[in-house]
Amino acid sequence: MKRFTIISGLLLALAAGIAAAAEEGWVEKRAVATVGSDGVQRMEITGGDFYFDPNVIVVKVNVPVELTVKKVRGIVPHDFTLKAPEAGIDVAVKLSSDPQVVKFTPTKTGSYAFECTKKPWFFKSHKDRGMHGTLEVVE
Numbered sequence: 197m198k199r200f201t202i203i204s205g206l207l208l209a210l211a212a213g214i215a216a217a218a219e220e221g222w223v224e225k226r227a228v229a230t231v232g233s234d235g236v237q238r239m240e241i242t243g244g245d246f247y248f249d250p251n252v253i254v255v256k257v258n259v260p261v262e263l264t265v266k267k268v269r270g271i272v273p274h275d276f277t278l279k280a281p282e283a284g285i286d287v288a289v290k291l292s293s294d295p296q297v298v299k300f301t302p303t304k305t306g307s308y309a310f311e312c313t314k315k316p317w318f319f320k321s322h323k324d325r326g327m328h329g330t331l332e333v334v335e
């Protein structure tokens with residue numbers, strides 16, 4: 197009887213672990229933007245089902261940023277949304293397989309979240325399925 201309790205306890209813990217992993221499949225993909233000879237830091241970001249690659253992007257403060265955002269082929273619509281008015285950033289673009297360039301200059305150091313805001317009715321949001329990341333603005 198005692199053994200049965202221990203085994204069912206272990207199975208419960210295992211099931212909980214699997215459920216947690218399925219809920220959040222987010223794995224960090226960090227990239228540091230390089231400053232071009234024209235003084236602009238550039239980065240390409242690809243969105244897919246349900247991720248951004250990279251999903252942690254490091255940029256320098258007070259240096260212009262150009263993000264090239266695009267979507268991998270697929271029928272699911274995605275967007276790239278980064279609202280950080282305190283740092284001079286206000287971005288919301290629908291992703292397409294044609295790359296689009298987003299420009300801004302971050303004016304304040306800090307970590308700013310970006311995400312896909314899509315949420316089909318009765319389903320989990322794309323953000324909850326892993327479509328989110330962080331822009332790290334550093335000195």
Ligand SMILES: [Cu+2]
Pocket residue numbers: 273274275312313314322327
């Ligand atoms: Cu999405």
